[in-house]
Amino acid sequence: MRTQVVIIGGGPSGLLLGQLLHRKGIETVILERKTRDYVLARIRAGILETGLVNMMREAGVSERMDRECFVHHGTCISYENEMFDIDFHKLIGQNVIVYGQTELTHDLYDAREAVGAKTIFEVEDVKICDADRDAPYVTFNSGGVEQRIDCDFVAGCDGFHGVSRTTIPDTVRKDFEKVFPFGWLGILSETPPVHDELIYANSNRGFALCSMRNENLSRYYVQCALTDKVENWSDEDFWDELKRRVPEAIADKLVTGPSIEKSIAPLRSFVSEPMRWGRLFLCGDAAHIVPPTGAKGLNTAASDVHYLYEALVQFYQDNETNGIDHYSQKALARVWKAERFSWATTNLLHRFPDQSEFDLKMQRAEIESLHYNEVAQKWFAQNYVGLPY
Template sequence: MRTQVCIIGGGPSGLLLSQLLHRKGIDTIVLERKTRDYVLGRIRAGILEVGFTDLMREAGVGARMDAEGFKHDGTVIAYGEEEFGVSFHEHTGTDVLVYGQTEVTRDLYDAREAEGGNLVFNVENVGIHDAKGDAPYVTYQVDGSEHRIDCDYVAGCDGFHGVSRQTIPLTVRREYEKLYPFGWLGVLSETPPVHDELIYSWSERGFALCSMRNANLSRYYIQCSLSDSPDDWSDEAFWSELKRRIPSRYADALVTGPSIEKSIAPLRSFVTEPMRWGRLFLCGDAAHIVPPTGAKGLNTAASDIHYLYQGLTQFYQDSDSAGLDAYSEKALARVWKAERFSWTTTNLLHRYPDQSEFDLKMQRADIEFLRSNEAAQKVFAENYVGLPY
């Protein structure tokens, strides 16, 4: 087979890149190691920055998102019984959209399939060859049969454990990582949200987050030990602990119910440099991971797609490689700012096992400074809705 861009990874990043390039007349093939149903079964966060929603509309897949997504003008930050709001619209003139990543992926799959996109599922043993040369190609297996795709470029959208990053030699790539000494226990329940906006809550017992997917589907998180298992937490134990970590007026109003999904995610900050090696480009989790506190994971992937999409379009339409040559530098400049915001927000709201009394006083002072300082709230809001591409 032959294509212009071979995309490894059929999650939202790879699908969005494929759909955007298709609308510019650029041919792609998307390889995914799982099935479509498996990908759509993954539960992920769904807070979309302005840049991401603009890309969805440009890709022609924004109609359902705009009709069903929930606009969020701000967020609530709580500590103990105290709370305050940060208005995104007041400080930035815009907002964010709550629309589940599963729904984003579904819209993109539907569009690619309706337009005859070449999607290959259940691929195994993917290999990227001659990425430093002028004629890269990708090999893979399906049901034991060998296949080869010759292409101009390879987009690695295959996540942290995928083959794309590992293809770049250790003599070339440098990795930066911070592991946090806690995780997030998340519960999805068919219950109405406790508040119209997200609630980020600091407490002496640890962090908690109240969020939602729609008017009758809520997502709640509590900070937990890395040694915990979801099986350690009954629904009753989860709801009881969540109520202890949020202001009592929300705890009293909380509607509880059976969990329909429960999982624990460790927290990590990770960046690899560079994000380009020859004709191979890394996007999303293949190149960087952020803790979920700042809602930047999917959104940093979208900014990567923006830069790569613009660079590839410039190359194929104008025979100009400037955008591709600048891809890694531009993408990383924005990634590191998102990493900083996620790291800062995580440090602001979580309890660390080795915190001293002084550390806790400083943490509370930081929260109260954010509460009282307009400039600090503006910086927070600008980062949350998304820095410009």
């Protein structure tokens, strides 16, 4: 088998890259280790930056997104019983949208199937070979049969546990990591959102987040210990704790109900450099992880896709390698800015086990500075809606 670009990973970043390249006449094959149904069952964030929204439109898969999404012109931050708005539209004239990652992935799969682009599911033992040479190839097992795809380039969109990053030799690759001493306990419930905008809450009991997927589907989180377990939390316990962490006016309006999904996610920051080795390129979680504070995970993956898409189009249409040669440098420059925003917002809103009284006073001063300082709010808004590519 031969194709121009092998994309390892059938999540949203791999699918988006494949769809964009298809519209430029560049052939791709996507390899996914799970089934389509498994990928679509994963519950992920739903905040989309302006850049990702524009890429979905360029890829020709935005019709349902544009019709069903929630436009968010700002967000809310609370501390104890105080709450204030950060008005993105007023501050910088932009916004974000809420559209579930599951729905976005569904749209991309439908588009790929409609054009007959090849996706191979349930692949095993994927190996990337000769990536540092001019003729790379990928081998894998499908249905008990060993197969090989020759290609020009390999895009590693296979997440943190995939094979792409570890294909880059240890002598070349350097990893940077910070593990935070807490996680997020999250539930999904078929209840109306408590507020029109997201609420990021700092309280003396820890962080909380009030989010949503649509008018009848809400997503809520509370900070918890890394040693905590989902089975330790009944739905009633979760709702009671959430109410303690948000302002009284919000707690009084909260509509509770049975959870339809409950999980605990650890928080960490991770970056692997470089994001290119020969003809292998890393995208998204294969190269970097951000804390969910600030909703940068999928959006930072999308910026990688943007840079790689432009580089490959430049290569095939203009026989120019400048985009490929500078892909890692350009992608990492934006990645580290997104990491900084996520790290700063996490530090601003969470309780840390080793915080002193002085640290807590400084944290409160930082939140109040954001509350009353328009320059600080503008910086926050610019980063939240997404830095330009």
